[in-house]
Amino acid sequence: MSTLQSTLAQARSENRAALIGYLPAGFPDTASSIRVVEAMVEGGCDVIEVGLPYSDPMMDGPTIQRAADRALAAGTTTEEVFRVVEATAATGAAAVVMSYWNPIERYGVERFAERLAKAGGAGVITPDLIPEEADAWRAASERSGLDRIFLVAPSSTDERLALTTGACSGFVYAASLMGVTGTRTQVADTAETLVRRTREVTRASGLPVCVGLGISTGAQAAEVAAYADGVIVGAGFCQRVLDAPDLETGLIAVRSFAEELAAGVRSRG
């Protein structure tokens, strides 16, 4: 069982949702991003999605674009991503990488998988890779014992929900709405329907369903925790770092935000 799977199983046994926080590696620079991750874990994140900053983040809204741009401008490369993964794993939280596909293909799919496993990473979330194009990734992740997290969306047909969840391990990432990353004033009403439809095809496997996109308050986290196995928050963390006048202030804001969300995922109906 991967550290990701055991972490999600632990949350389930505590009758709560897991809290999954996202931060691009190298934002605002490598050393600082490690401190932000530590603050996220101290505040209550069970799983950290370490983002691999990419020049063309087609699925991201302005907040995460800005964070990724800062990371790239600071000289972050794939090697620094592995350093942040190592530091994340050292906190005891499960570490997964979130990456667009080209940087992984360019690094070498096999080589990336081996290096990530060695760094203590548990898996990879691939927002622009669908199972039909993932033969090389399936083979490499299988060999390195990494989890494969694909996405499902409100527009996914039942047939595709079955196909995609069948290719996943660790969890399936349910995109709560049709849109890009970023904060929203309320949880989309498409989220609960998607989770219900997804559970219909994962009943046998028991694959956890975690919900992301647009969740940025403790109340929203509690609302989603009522029906999901995990709550994924990204832009809210990035925003607090972007807004802070200095790193120390940012760390305080990040920790207290994680605490708010951690209380949320524990207050399921």
Added chain:
Amino acid sequence: MSHADPVPDARGHYGRYGGRFAPEALIAALDEVAAEWDKARQDPDYRAELDELLRSYTGRPSPLTDARNFSEHCGGARILLKREDLNHTGSHKINNVLGQALLTKRMGKTRVIAETGAGQHGVATATACALLGLDCVVYMGEEDTRRQALNVARMRMLGAEVVPVTIGSRTLKDAINEAFRDWVANVETTHYLFGTVAGPHPFPKLVRDLHFVVGEEARAQVLELTGKLPDAVAACVGGGSNAIAIFAAFIPDEGVALHGFEAGGEGAHTSRTAASITAGAPGVFHGARTYVLQDEFGQTLPSHSISAGLDYPAVGPEHAHLADTGRASYEPVTDAEAMEAFRLLCRTEGIIPAIESAHALAGARKLGERLGPEAVILVNLSGRGDKDVDTAAAYFGLVEGDA
């Protein structure tokens, strides 16, 4: 359209290239476009409506011009120009746009989004939306809105909303990113009217099919004029739509050499280039596997070309496949070579070409020198240069204060 052959497999792969590297949220919409296109292309009513628009609105067939004066500067080879510059809106782009705009209506969608670099695809899209009563939003890199201010005004005149994109490198690639972000949020009402033979399946095939008419006409016109097929076909390549447009009908004719001319910028092996096949490496970009200008970690490199329409760090996947199989060859043309060919066509033939198309003309000059005076070279003159007069005037120092 009727002869477009089924090169890609069912999932849009051209050999190892193409496919679909897109967010799951868009897969249903991509499937819908593919299915609707399969139906439409076999529907006599759809085809009749499109053919009528191409004839009475676009002005097809576009003529073939025997460029006798220009030929003297091409090693004496006979240069035949396929005059896509004479289409309504001034380029080949209208062929694809009218087909997809009709498809949008068939799908019951009311809003169209598009990306544009030089503004040619944006203007064509705004035009079709005005004609067919569709809402139109065009994404354009802020850098390009400055380089192509005239086309921004044209689009707005036609009723389109033009959104300057102020993130990333602020050029065509960023406009495409932003259009995809819009599409995923508005896919129920909106069709993404993609402008080139790149992107996730089915766009490379859909756009190719809608441009097939260019090469089909040209092939018959060259046969009628010369009694034989041309020795070579030349086109400029950015994303590659005008090149596929004129290549496709000739792909089965193995005796006809196909030459794509990429935007070399200040030199294909400098950092100021857009020659993705020459200087790039296979990767995944904007939804497809293809050649991409990228660094050792897979980050996209900024491209450069004097031509906004060729200033793109990747290329359509079918070109990647044609390059690898050797059916077509690709080589770079620098900004300076393109501008020299631009000046030459103006002076010798009285035709102001788009700077994009001037890359094909510069390539034809090289081919002519190689092939000699017996050769017949068909060139896709894909667009007219009115939009480029400012750039050319500054380049050649034709305006007071610019010298």
